[in-house]
Each structure stands twice: as C-alpha cells, then as structure tokens.
Amino acid sequence: xxxxxxxxxxxxxxxxxxxxxxxxxxxxxxxxxxxxxxxxxxxxxxxxxxxxxxxxxxxxxxxxxxxxxxxxxxxxxxxxxxxxxxxxxxxxxxxxxxxxxxxxxxxxxxxxxxxxxxxxxxxxxxxxxxxxxxxxxxxxxxxxxxxxxxxxxxxxxxxxxxxx
Ligand SMILES: [Zn+2]
Numbered sequence: 001x002x003x004x005x006x007x008x009x010x011x012x013x014x015x016x017x018x019x020x021x022x023x024x025x026x027x028x029x030x031x032x033x034x035x036x037x038x039x040x041x042x043x044x045x046x047x048x049x050x051x052x053x054x055x056x057x058x059x060x061x062x063x064x065x066x067x068x069x070x071x072x073x074x075x076x077x078x079x080x081x082x083x084x085x086x087x088x089x090x091x092x093x094x095x096x097x098x099x100x101x102x103x104x105x106x107x108x109x110x111x112x113x114x115x116x117x118x119x120x121x122x123x124x125x126x127x128x129x130x131x132x133x134x135x136x137x138x139x140x141x142x143x144x145x146x147x148x149x150x151x152x153x154x155x156x157x158x159x160x161x162x163x164x
Contacts (some may be wrong), residue, residue, distance in 0.1 A: 003043070003044075004044050004045065005041065005042060005043050005044075007040075007042070008040075009039070009042045009047055010039050010040070011040065012037050013036045013037075014035055015076075015077050015081070015084075016034060016080040016084035016087070017033055017034075017060075017083050017084070018031065018032055018033070018057060018083065019123065019126045019127060020032075020126065021059070023059040024064075025064035026062040026064065028061045030059060031083070032060065032065065033058050033060050033080075034056070034057055034076050034077060034080045035057075036054070036073070037055075037056055038050040038052065038053050038054075039051060054067055055068040055069070055072070056068065079100065079103055082103065097131065100127060104123060104127045
C-alpha cells in the first residue's frame with residue numbers, strides 16, 4: 001500500500017471586510033478583507049497539519065496587501081466578524097456601531113468621538129472616519145424616508161419582533 005503525502009497545499013480563508021483603506025496599487029478606497037493563509041502537510045491529498053500560517057489584509061480589487069502579526073489579526077478578526085454580522089443583517093447598525101466602539105475604543109476613555117484624533121491608533125482613526133460616513137448616510141436615508149412614511153416596506157430581518 002502506498003502512503004501518499006505532500007507539502008505545500010495552500011488554503012485561503014476569508015474573514016470578511018475590516019476597515020476602509022486607500023490602496024496605493026489600484027487607487028481605490030475599499031474595505032480591505034482579512035485572510036488567513038495556511039500551508040498544509042497533506043496525507044492522501046487531505047490537509048492534515050498546517051505548518052505555516054500567514055495573516056493577510058488585502059485590497060479586494062487588486063489583492064495587494066500586507067501581512068499582519070497574529071495579535072493584530074485577532075484584533076481585526078473581531079472587527080471583520082462585526083462587519084460580517086452587519087452585512088448578513090444579524091445585527092443592526094446601532095448594535096454594529098456600539099460593538100465597533102467597544103472593539104476600537106476599549107483602551108481609550110470613551111466619549112467625545114470627533115474630538116482629539118491625536119493619541120488614537122490608525123485603526124481607531126479609520127473607524128472614526130467611517131462612523132462619520134455611516135452617520136451621514138443614515139441621516140440622508142432618514143431624510144428620504146421621512147417623505148414616504150406609509151411603510152409597506154418590509155425587510156427580511158433575522159429576528160422578528162414576535163407574533164403581534
Ligand atoms: Zn488595490
């Protein structure tokens with residue numbers, strides 16, 4: 001009987017979008033995606049043991065990106081999960097904002113969002129900028145929907161308010 005084994009099989013797992021960055025390669029401002037790239041020892045073509053792990057943050061347009069330290073990856077992973085939850089409508093925008101606030105502001109004293117950009121990390125600054133964009137977007141939408149308030153508008157929310 002032959003034992004077939006190999007090295008070098010690579011898998012790329014996506015964790016979702018993190019924060020918006022400017023890409024110097026393709027000149028787009030997009031939410032960069034978080035990835036974990038593993039290289040495996042395979043047995044009978046089945047990945048068994050990962051012997052190399054890289055954490056990557058990549059531009060979704062051109063796949064240019066940076067390698068991350070594991071600590072930074074864990075930090076971004078929480079953000080990516082939070083964003084993914086919002087995209088899948090598992091959480092509302094308010095919940096998202098609250099969670100992101102916690103994730104990004106855990107070490108700094110809370111409050112006073114648009115004061116003192118100084119002393120914040122790059123991640124926090126980025127988030128604060130985006131929070132503003134979201135707020136503005138929401139304000140614009142609110143202004144729009146204020147016009148037609150006879151809502152036959154139903155959204156497929158994951159948790160419904162009940163049977164009434
Ligand atoms: Zn790019």
